[in-house]
Structures are given as structure tokens and as C-alpha cells.
Amino acid sequence: MNRTHDDTDLRSWLGLLVVLGPVLLVAMDGSVLFLAMPAITDALSPSAGQSLWILDSYGFAVGSLLIAFGTIGDRYGRKRLLMIGAAMFGLGSVGAAFATSPELLIAFRVLMGVAGATLLPSALAVLGTLFTDPRRRAQAIGIFAATFAAGFAIGPIVAGQLLSRFWWGSVLMINVPVVLVFSVLAPILLGEVRASGGPRVDIAGVFASAAGLLMSMYAVKHLATNGMSAATIVTGLGGVALLGWFGRRQRRIDNPLVDFTLFRSPVFTIAIITGFLPLAAWSATAYLAATYLQSVLGLSIADAALLAVPGAVVLTVAAVLTPAVVARVGHSTALITAHFTIAAGLLLLLATSTGAGAGWYIAATVVAGIGYGISFSVVADIAVAAVPAERAGSAAALAETGNELGNAVGIALFGSLAAALFRIEGPDLAPTLTETLHLPDLGTAVLDDARSAFVSGLHVVAATAAVLHGVLGAVAVRVLRGGGAHRGDIEGGADRVGGSSTTPSSELGHARRDHLGDVHQVVGRGHG
Numbered sequence: 001m002n003r004t005h006d007d008t009d010l011r012s013w014l015g016l017l018v019v020l021g022p023v024l025l026v027a028m029d030g031s032v033l034f035l036a037m038p039a040i041t042d043a044l045s046p047s048a049g050q051s052l053w054i055l056d057s058y059g060f061a062v063g064s065l066l067i068a069f070g071t072i073g074d075r076y077g078r079k080r081l082l083m084i085g086a087a088m089f090g091l092g093s094v095g096a097a098f099a100t101s102p103e104l105l106i107a108f109r110v111l112m113g114v115a116g117a118t119l120l121p122s123a124l125a126v127l128g129t130l131f132t133d134p135r136r137r138a139q140a141i142g143i144f145a146a147t148f149a150a151g152f153a154i155g156p157i158v159a160g161q162l163l164s165r166f167w168w169g170s171v172l173m174i175n176v177p178v179v180l181v182f183s184v185l186a187p188i189l190l191g192e193v194r195a196s197g198g199p200r201v202d203i204a205g206v207f208a209s210a211a212g213l214l215m216s217m218y219a220v221k222h223l224a225t226n227g228m229s230a231a232t233i234v235t236g237l238g239g240v241a242l243l244g245w246f247g248r249r250q251r252r253i254d255n256p257l258v259d260f261t262l263f264r265s266p267v268f269t270i271a272i273i274t275g276f277l278p279l280a281a282w283s284a285t286a287y288l289a290a291t292y293l294q295s296v297l298g299l300s301i302a303d304a305a306l307l308a309v310p311g312a313v314v315l316t317v318a319a320v321l322t323p324a325v326v327a328r329v330g331h332s333t334a335l336i337t338a339h340f341t342i343a344a345g346l347l348l349l350l351a352t353s354t355g356a357g358a359g360w361y362i363a364a365t366v367v368a369g370i371g372y373g374i375s376f377s378v379v380a381d382i383a384v385a386a387v388p389a390e391r392a393g394s395a396a397a398l399a400e401t402g403n404e405l406g407n408a409v410g411i412a413l414f415g416s417l418a419a420a421l422f423r424i425e426g427p428d429l430a431p432t433l434t435e436t437l438h439l440p441d442l443g444t445a446v447l448d449d450a451r452s453a454f455v456s457g458l459h460v461v462a463a464t465a466a467v468l469h470g471v472l473g474a475v476a477v478r479v480l481r482g483g484g485a486h487r488g489d490i491e492g493g494a495d496r497v498g499g500s501s502t503t504p505s506s507e508l509g510h511a512r513r514d515h516l517g518d519v520h521q522v523v524g525r526g527h528g
Contacts, residue, residue: 012130015189016140019123020147021178022086026116027151030059030407031283032159032171034290035301039168041434046102048225048431049218052415053106055287059408060217061113062120064210066404067257067397070121071201078122079190083183085118090179097169120400129191149319149376152407153312153369156290160305205257208246213405215239217412224416225423225431262387262395266479271383273472274335275402278342278375280410281465282368285349287411288418288458289361295433296354296451307358311365318373326378331385332480334378339473341371346466350459354451364462371469379403414465418457426453 033040033055040046046054073081089112096108127144131137159171219236222229250256263269286308293304326334345368351360383399423431427446430436433454437447 009136011189012136012140014185015130016127016143018182018185018189019126020144021182022082022089022119023123023144024147024151025089025175025178026062026119027148028155028158029112029116029172029175030062030152031155031286034156034287035159035294035304036163036168036171037287037291038294038434039163039301040105041432042438043168044099044102044105045435045438046105048419048435049221050102050106051432051434052221052412052419054102054109055415056217056283056408056411057106058109058113058116059283059404059411060210060213061110062116063401063404063408064213065114065117065206066121066401068201068206069117070397073118073122073125078125079186081118082122082126082190083186085115085122086179086182086186088112088115089119090176090183093172093175093179097172099169126190130189146316146320149373150312150316153315156286156308157305157312160301160308164300164302164305200255202249202253202255202257205246205249205253208242208249209257212239212242212246213409215242217409220412220416221419224420227423258398258401262398265386267386268383268395270335270472270476270479271379271386272398272402274338274375274476275379275383275399276406276409277465277468277472278338278372279403279406280414281342281346281469282372282410283407284410284414284418284461285346285458285465287415288461289349289365291434292352292455292458293358293361295437296454297356297358299358307362308365310362311369314366314369315373315376318370319377320373322374322377325374326381331378331382332476334374335382336473336476336480338371338374338378339469339476342368342375343371343466343469343473345369345371346462346469349462352455352458354448354455376403414461417464418454418461421457421460422450422453425456426450 037051037055040054041051069081092108092111092115096105096112099105099108123144127137127140131140158174162170162174215235216239219232219239222232222235226232247258247260250258250260263272290304290308293299293307294301299307322334345364345366348360348364348367351357379402380399383395387395419432422433426433427436427449429439429442429446429450433450436442436450
């Protein structure tokens with residue numbers, strides 16, 4: 001009897017290890033290209049706008065499709081979707097690694113994002129079949145969440161080690177062996193998960209939201225890098241119109257992708273913005289800092305990656321320890337602390353210069369990393385606690401989507417801001433620093449001007465993000481500590497629907513007929 005139990009237990013933990021492979025890849029691929037952009041620019045010569053699409057098209061695809069694929073997995077089987085998604089992810093990785101043009105690289109990154117949107121919700125749902133004991137399942141979920149948080153933080157570090165030895169495509173080819181191992185072992189170790197019935201997917205809403213986001217971001221990027229044009233205005237207005245139509249449609253249909261009525265709660269709104277803004281700030285400053293370390297300070301890829309280690313370690317440790325800290329100080333204190341800590345870390349980047357700044361960069365990432373780790377851990381708990389139990393699924397799904405879109409939109413908006421400032425202040429030679437440095441026979445004065453303009457852009461982005469975090473922190477103090485919310489709405493509500501990372505996922509599953517809320521709540525906690 002004991003031997004049978006031990007064999008089953010071992011099989012479950014092996015299944016978890018198999019699932020963690022693609023989960024780690026999905027997280028890492030959100031940030032793995034940050035350090036690789038100078039090498040990609042050298043190889044493919046993308047324009048300034050194309051460089052931003054290379055970085056954020058993946059995140060846009062994941063964020064736009066997460067909720068849709070969560071519902072599709074419920075209807076047609078999570079394991080089946082995992083297998084299809086893993087194959088797509090592997091093919092997209094190979095295609096991106098060997099892309100011969102910026103357009104091809106962007107297309108394959110989109111394919112990887114679509115695949116990532118199938119993997120993320122399905123992977124956690126499958127854990128319910130592996131761990132039937134609530135305590136064991138809670139442990140597995142905690143490991144799952146910590147792995148996702150760590151994956152996003154260590155992406156640039158892993159990329160730096162590979163780029164110092166191999167060509168830029170190697171940072172994507174590392175996905176292939178993991179996908180192959182998963183494809184072999186998953187059919188053996190994982191069981192199928194399928195909900196009976198379930199709502200239909202709002203296909204029109206999926207396309208409208210994705211197209212509206214992409215058109216709007218295209219207009220922003222084109223405006224920043226090329227200036228105003230009729231096509232830019234038309235595209236931007238078209239994107240806004242689609243997003244407006246999407247919002248109106250969601251209020252009319254029975255099973256909306258986004259339940260906008262949840263935003264009537266100020267606590268919920270703050271939680272969703274907290275899921276969005278830190279990811280936006282982290283991704284944008286990490287990308288700009290990677291360029292700063294290599295193209296301004298002249299550090300090697302390996303050295304730049306090494307400097308990112310302290311911040312990544314602090315972020316990961318903070319994300320892992322936050323649930324225990326929250327149990328003592330409460331969700332409100334943790335969230336408020338996160339915003340002010342991130343703001344303080346971002347402001348430290350203002351001390352960087354064209355001549356020195358590596359030490360300030362480390363200090364900034366360490367201080368901000370504390371806040372990032374906290375925010376990645378508490379957002380879903382607060383969002384779910386702020387709404388009635390029967391709405392927990394929708395709240396958790398929105399929290400996860402906000403995280404994913406924060407990564408993409410942060411690069412798009414903050415990256416465009418930096419590009420626009422460089423176009424205005426930098427030498428009139430090329431629209432980005434990396435492109436300028438690849439031009440032949442540039443004098444010292446021109447190079448100094450280019451580097452100075454880039455650092456100015458980094459400072460403006462860091463200061464803007466810091467101010468936004470400071471403002472949101474102040475609003476959180478008023479809403480969470482003042483008269484805008486009762487403490488029980490946050491702390492007690494979190495307990496009601498599973499307010500710590502050790503709460504079995506099945507408890508949240510009662511809040512909705514399918515597994516969607518269960519999946520997104522737990523993934524959102526350890527998000528990085």
C-alpha cells in the first residue's frame with residue numbers, strides 16, 4: 001500500500017518537473033532578447049520600430065490570448081492544448097533563431113506568443129490531476145509560481161552567457177531540447193483536464209482586442225521613430241475605435257472575455273494597475289539598461305549579464321518570501337511598500353551617466369527588485385479579494401492578463417518615449433543608439449552626443465515610471481488605508497478565496513464552473 005502511494009507521489013513530482021520546463025521557457029522568453037538586441041541589430045539591421053516589435057510582439061500575443069485559450073482548454077482538453085502549444089513553441093523558436101530578416105523574426109515571435117498563451121493556463125490546470133492531496137498541490141503550486149517569477153528575472157542572465165559564446169539565435173534555440181523532452185514525457189506523466197460544457201470563446205472580441213492593441217501601439221511607435229503622418233493617425237484612430245467597440249461588446253454579451261464591471265471596485269482597479277505598471281517599468285528599464293551597459297559603457301555581454309544577477313536574485317527571493325511576510329503585515333502594506341520601493345529604485349537610475357553607472361544600475365535593480373517581487377506576489381490575491389467569490393475567476397484572469405500586457409505595453413510606450421527623445425536630441429544619423437554606433441567613420445563628438453541622448457532618454461523613462469509608481473502608491477494609501485476600502489475587503493477576502501500561495505487551487509475553482517479562475521489566480525501570484 002505504501003509502495004503504491006510512494007510510486008504515485010513520485011510520478012506526480014516528475015509530472016511537475018515536466019510541466020515546469022515550458023513554464024520556465026514562457027517566462028524567460030519575455031525578457032531573453034533584452035541583451036541580444038545589439039547583436040540582432042548587427043545581424044538583421046531592424047529599424048527602430050521593428051526593434052520594439054521584436055521585443056514586445058511576443059508579450060502582446062501572450063497577453064491578448066491568455067483568457068481565450070484558458071476557455072478553449074476547458075472545452076477541448078488542457079493536455080491536448082499543452083502538446084499543441086509545445087510543438088508550436090518549439091517550431092517558433094527554431095524559426096526565430098534562424099530568421100534572416102526583422103519581419104521574419106517578428107512573425108516567429110508572434111507564433112511563440114500564441115503558443116505561450118496556450119501553455120501558461122493549461123500547465124497549471126494539469127497539476128490538479130497530478131496532486132489530489134490539497135497540501136501537496138499547494139506545494140506544487142508554490143514551486144510553479146516561483147519558477148515563473150524566476151524565469152522572467154533570469155532571462156537576460158541566461159541570454160548573456162549564451163551570447164558570449166554563440167550567435168544571437170542561441171538564446172531561442174535553448175527552447176528546443178526542453179520542448180522535445182516535454183513532448184516525450186508529457187503523454188506518459190500528465191493526465192487530461194477538460195471541463196464539461198463551458199462558455200464559448202468570444203472570437204470577435206479576441207480579434208478586436210488584439211487588432212486594436214497592435215494598431216494603437218503601431219501608431220505610437222511610428223510616431224516616436226518617424227514623426228507624424230496621415231497613415232499613423234488613421235491607424236491609431238482605427239485601433240482606438242476597435243478597442244472602444246471591444247469594450248462595448250464585453251458589456252453586452254453573456255460570457256465576456258473582460259468583465260468591466262469589476263473595475264467599479266477601486267481596490268480591484270488598483271490591483272490590476274499594480275499588475276500592469278511594475279511589469280511595464282521592469283521590462284522597459286531592463287531593455288534600456290541592457291543597451292546602456294553595452295553600447296554606452298562598453299561592457300561585454302557577459303559582464304552586462306553578470307551585473308543583472310543581484311537584482312534578479314532579490315526579485316526572485318522577494319517573490320518567494322512575500323506570502324510569509326503578507327501573513328504578518330497584510331496585503332495592503334505589502335502593495336503600498338512595493339510601489340514606493342520600485343519608485344526609489346527607478347530614481348537611482350538617474351545617477352547613471354555616459355562615463356559611469358554600473359554601480360548605480362546594480363543598486364537600482366536591487367532596490368526596485370524588492371518591490372517587483374512583492375507586486376508579482378500580491379496582485380492576484382488583492383484583485384480576487386476585492387470582488388464577490390463568484391467573480392473570482394474573472395478577477396484572477398484579468399490580473400494575469402494585466403501582467404502579460406504590462407511587459408509588452410511597457411516596452412512599446414516607454415521604449416517609444418526613449419526613441420522619440422533620441423530622435424530629437426541625438427545626432428541626425430539614425431533613429432536609435434545601436435544603429436548609430438554601427439555607422440562607419442563617426443567622430444568622437446558624434447558618438448558622445450549619441451550616448452548622451454540615449455542616457456537622457458533612459459533618465460526620462462526611469463523618472464516617468466518612478467512618478468507613476470509614486471502616484472499609484474499614494475492612491476493606494478488613500479484607498480487601502482483610508483476610507484476607500486475596509487481592511488476585511490482585502491485581508492479577509494483574500495482568505496475567503498485563497499489569499500496565500502499555499503491555498504489549494506480547488507478552493508477558487510468553486511467560484512466558477514471551469515478552471516479558468518483557478519489557473520490565473522495562482523499563476524498571477526508568482527508572476528515576473
